[in-house]
Amino acid sequence: MDKYLTNGDRLWSALMEMAEIGATSEDGCRRLSLSDEDRKARDLFAGWCRDAGCRLQVDPFGNMFAIRPGTDPDAPLVLIGSHLDTQPHGGRFDGVLGVLAGLEILRALNDAGIATKHPIAIANWTNEEGVRFKPGLTGSKGFAGVLDRASVQGEAGADYFDELDRIGYAGQRLADFDILAYYELHIEQGPVLETADVAVGIVEGIQGVRWFEVELQGQDAHAGTTPLDSRSDSFMAGAVLASRLRDGALSLDKDIRFTIGRVEVSPNSQNTVPGLTTLHIDLRHGSCAVLDAFEQLMSDTLADVATQEDVQGSIKQTMRVEPVEFDAACQGHLRQAAQATTGTEPVFLPSGAMHDASNLATMVPSAMLFVQSRDGISHNPLEWSEPAHVATACEILAQAVLIHANGPV
Amino acid sequence: MDKYLTNGDRLWSALMEMAEIGATSEDGCRRLSLSDEDRKARDLFAGWCRDAGCRLQVDPFGNMFAIRPGTDPDAPLVLIGSHLDTQPHGGRFDGVLGVLAGLEILRALNDAGIATKHPIAIANWTNEEGVRFKPGLTGSKGFAGVLDRASVQGEAGADYFDELDRIGYAGQRLADFDILAYYELHIEQGPVLETADVAVGIVEGIQGVRWFEVELQGQDAHAGTTPLDSRSDSFMAGAVLASRLRDGALSLDKDIRFTIGRVEVSPNSQNTVPGLTTLHIDLRHGSCAVLDAFEQLMSDTLADVATQEDVQGSIKQTMRVEPVEFDAACQGHLRQAAQATTGTEPVFLPSGAMHDASNLATMVPSAMLFVQSRDGISHNPLEWSEPAHVATACEILAQAVLIHANGPV
Numbered sequence: 001m002d003k004y005l006t007n008g009d010r011l012w013s014a015l016m017e018m019a020e021i022g023a024t025s026e027d028g029c030r031r032l033s034l035s036d037e038d039r040k041a042r043d044l045f046a047g048w049c050r051d052a053g054c055r056l057q058v059d060p061f062g063n064m065f066a067i068r069p070g071t072d073p074d075a076p077l078v079l080i081g082s083h084l085d086t087q088p089h090g091g092r093f094d095g096v097l098g099v100l101a102g103l104e105i106l107r108a109l110n111d112a113g114i115a116t117k118h119p120i121a122i123a124n125w126t127n128e129e130g131v132r133f134k135p136g137l138t139g140s141k142g143f144a145g146v147l148d149r150a151s152v153q154g155e156a157g158a159d160y161f162d163e164l165d166r167i168g169y170a171g172q173r174l175a176d177f178d179i180l181a182y183y184e185l186h187i188e189q190g191p192v193l194e195t196a197d198v199a200v201g202i203v204e205g206i207q208g209v210r211w212f213e214v215e216l217q218g219q220d221a222h223a224g225t226t227p228l229d230s231r232s233d234s235f236m237a238g239a240v241l242a243s244r245l246r247d248g249a250l251s252l253d254k255d256i257r258f259t260i261g262r263v264e265v266s267p268n269s270q271n272t273v274p275g276l277t278t279l280h281i282d283l284r285h286g287s288c289a290v291l292d293a294f295e296q297l298m299s300d301t302l303a304d305v306a307t308q309e310d311v312q313g314s315i316k317q318t319m320r321v322e323p324v325e326f327d328a329a330c331q332g333h334l335r336q337a338a339q340a341t342t343g344t345e346p347v348f349l350p351s352g353a354m355h356d357a358s359n360l361a362t363m364v365p366s367a368m369l370f371v372q373s374r375d376g377i378s379h380n381p382l383e384w385s386e387p388a389h390v391a392t393a394c395e396i397l398a399q400a401v402l403i404h405a406n407g408p409v
Numbered sequence: 410m411d412k413y414l415t416n417g418d419r420l421w422s423a424l425m426e427m428a429e430i431g432a433t434s435e436d437g438c439r440r441l442s443l444s445d446e447d448r449k450a451r452d453l454f455a456g457w458c459r460d461a462g463c464r465l466q467v468d469p470f471g472n473m474f475a476i477r478p479g480t481d482p483d484a485p486l487v488l489i490g491s492h493l494d495t496q497p498h499g500g501r502f503d504g505v506l507g508v509l510a511g512l513e514i515l516r517a518l519n520d521a522g523i524a525t526k527h528p529i530a531i532a533n534w535t536n537e538e539g540v541r542f543k544p545g546l547t548g549s550k551g552f553a554g555v556l557d558r559a560s561v562q563g564e565a566g567a568d569y570f571d572e573l574d575r576i577g578y579a580g581q582r583l584a585d586f587d588i589l590a591y592y593e594l595h596i597e598q599g600p601v602l603e604t605a606d607v608a609v610g611i612v613e614g615i616q617g618v619r620w621f622e623v624e625l626q627g628q629d630a631h632a633g634t635t636p637l638d639s640r641s642d643s644f645m646a647g648a649v650l651a652s653r654l655r656d657g658a659l660s661l662d663k664d665i666r667f668t669i670g671r672v673e674v675s676p677n678s679q680n681t682v683p684g685l686t687t688l689h690i691d692l693r694h695g696s697c698a699v700l701d702a703f704e705q706l707m708s709d710t711l712a713d714v715a716t717q718e719d720v721q722g723s724i725k726q727t728m729r730v731e732p733v734e735f736d737a738a739c740q741g742h743l744r745q746a747a748q749a750t751t752g753t754e755p756v757f758l759p760s761g762a763m764h765d766a767s768n769l770a771t772m773v774p775s776a777m778l779f780v781q782s783r784d785g786i787s788h789n790p791l792e793w794s795e796p797a798h799v800a801t802a803c804e805i806l807a808q809a810v811l812i813h814a815n816g817p818v
Binding site: 188189190191192195207209211221222223224225226227228229230233235236238239240242243246249250254255256257258259260261262263265267268269270271272273274280281282284351352353376378 | 597598599600601604616618620630631632633634635636637638639642644645647648649651652655658659663664665666667668669670671672674676677678679680681682683689690691693760761762785787
C-alpha cells in the first residue's frame, strides 16, 4: 500500500470517528438528515475540510461543498460526493465512505504537494436516505433543479427548510460553481463484487425502476367441494404467472431484476380457494428497451395465464424512474485508474439502487465506483467493507479524479 | 310429479315457513344454535312432527328425534337427519332441507296410509355449524360418543349445556334407540351437479382433510442490487412449488382437492426479495392411500424445489380428519331409488365438506344424497336449489328409506 497516493488507514480512522456520531449498538449508526446527529457530523466534516485548507459553501438545500482550488482560476471543478445521513438502523459505510474518501484524496494531495489544474471539491448531499423527509435524494435533486419544493414532506410535521435553519446549514444560491465532472464512490449493497472476488467495480449506470400492481381476479370457492378443474384460483394463477415471468426474465437479459416482494391473497383463509390475488412487482434494468420488452412479455404472459387459469388479469404501473447511463469518459478514467492500481481489468456492473449520482448525471459527466460490501448488506448495522478494499477504492477514485482534474493529457 | 309419493310443494312451503325464523335481508337466515331463533325453529318443527303423529325425544346433547312407529315393535329404526341451525349469514337450505325432507316423507307416508316394518325417525342435530360453539357437529359427535365434553367452547362465555336448559331442549339419555341405517339429504355446496346438469348425486364418502404449513426460508435481499441467479427468493420458490404441486395433484387423481388459500410473505415489501414465505395447504380426498401418496409427492417436490431455488423448506401437518366411506348397501338403495325416480343412472361424488353423517357413519350404515345447489354457493343468503330438484331429491330419499324400512325384500 505504500505505493498509494492516498492513506487507507487515515480514511478508515475518519470513517470510524464519524461513526461515533449517532452510534447505535452493534456498530450501527442512526444519523437522520437534519437531526442533531446530522449537524454534529456536518460540523466534524466541515472542521476536517477547513483543516485541509478548503473553502466551504452551503447551498439552499443544505448541500455542503468543500473546495480545494486549482491552478487555473477559471477552470470548472471536479466534484466528489455522497452523503453523511443514514437509515434509522444504518451502518458506517453507506454514503459516508464516498464523502470521506473525497476528504482523504484532498488530504493526500496536500501531503504530496500536488496541485491540480481544475479545483477538486467534495459534496455532502442532504437527505439522500429519504427517511425524515420524502422524497429521498432531496439535496442532489434540488441542486440539479429537478426538485418540486412543494412535494417535500417531513415526518411528524418537520419542515425541511426550517430544519436546515435550525441546524445552521441553510445556505445561499452558489455563484461561479461550474462542474467539469462528478465522481461518487459507494458500497455496492449487492453481492456481485463479493461473488467475483474483486475489491471494486465500475458502475455503468443506474437501473430504471418500474413498479406494477398485477391483479388476478378469480372466484372464492370452498376448498373441499370445488374440483381443481372447476376453479378460478387467483393464487394459483399468480404462482404460475410468477414462475413464468421469472423464466422469461432470465432468458431475456441476465441483468434484469424482477422481484415480487409483496403479495396479497384474499380472503386468505386456508379452506377457501382465494378469489383475489395481487402481486406487487419491482422491475429494474439499465436500458429502457429491455424494460419495455419485459413489460410486453409480462402483458402477453398475463393474458395467457388468465385464459388458462380462468381468471381476470390486469396490470397497473404505479412508479417509473428512468435509467441513467454514466459518462463514458469518466468510466474510462476509472478503468485506467483501476488497471494502474490493481494490475487487472476491472469489473463493470449496473447499480440497482438510486444514488445522488443519478441527479448529477442529468447535469454533468458523472460516474460511480462501487466497493465490495460483505453479503451485500446495507441499511443495517452489519454493513461492512474490508479495510483493504476501501483503501484500493479510494486510491482508484483519487487517480481517476487526478486524470480528470489535470485536463486532457 | 303426480307419480311421486312425496309432495314437493308441501316441502317447499315448509322450507319457506322455517326460513321466516331468523330471516335476514336478501332471503338469508341467521339461526345460531341454541339461540332464541333456534328455539323457535325447534318448536315449529316439533309441532309439525306431533301433528304428523310422531313421538318426540331429546337426548342430552339437544338432538331432537321424531319417531313414526313401525309394524314390528322390536325393529330398529331408519333415521333421516340433518340440522336446523345456520351460519350467521346463512341461507334457507343448508341443513334445513335434510330435516324437512324427513318430515315430508313421514307426512306422505301418513297420507298414503303406508306402514313400514321398521320405524322411521327424523333427527335434528344440534350445532352442526359450529358458530356459537366449537367444535361444530357437536350434537352428532355427542350422539356417536366421540365428543370430548370438556372441549366444547361457547362464544362470549356461553355454555352449551346451560343454553340447552335455557331454551328447553336439554334431554335424557335415550333408551331403546337402535338404528338400522342413517340417511341425510343436503345441498351439494359445490359445482359438480350443476356442471353435470343433474338434480341429485349419491355421496360416496366424506373426504379426509389434512392441513399443512409449508415454510420456505430464503434470504431477504435488495430488489435492485441482487441478480436473479444470486437470490434465495422464498416467494418464487413458493410459486414454483404451488404450480408443480397442482400439476402433481391433477395427474395423481382428479378428485384430489388441493388448495393454497392462505399465504404469508415476509417482509412483504415491494422492493425486497422476500426471505420467508409460508403456504397454508388444505388437502382433501376420500382415500387415505391417495392422501398419503400426495403427501409423499409434496415432500419430494419440496425437496427438489428447495434445492433448485436455494431455500430451506419444511412441512408441518396442522390438522388431520380421516375420510369416511358411506355404506355400500345404503348407496345401493339410493341408486335404485334414483333410477326409478329419474329414469337415469345417478352421478356419484365425494363430499368435500363435513356433515353429521360423518359421525353417524362411525356407528351405523349411513349414506348421503346431494341436491344441486346454484353456483355451489352455501353459507350465504344466495343459497338456492331449484324447487323441482328439491322435490326429486326428497322423493329419491323417500324411496330409498322405504326399501330400507321394509327390510330385505
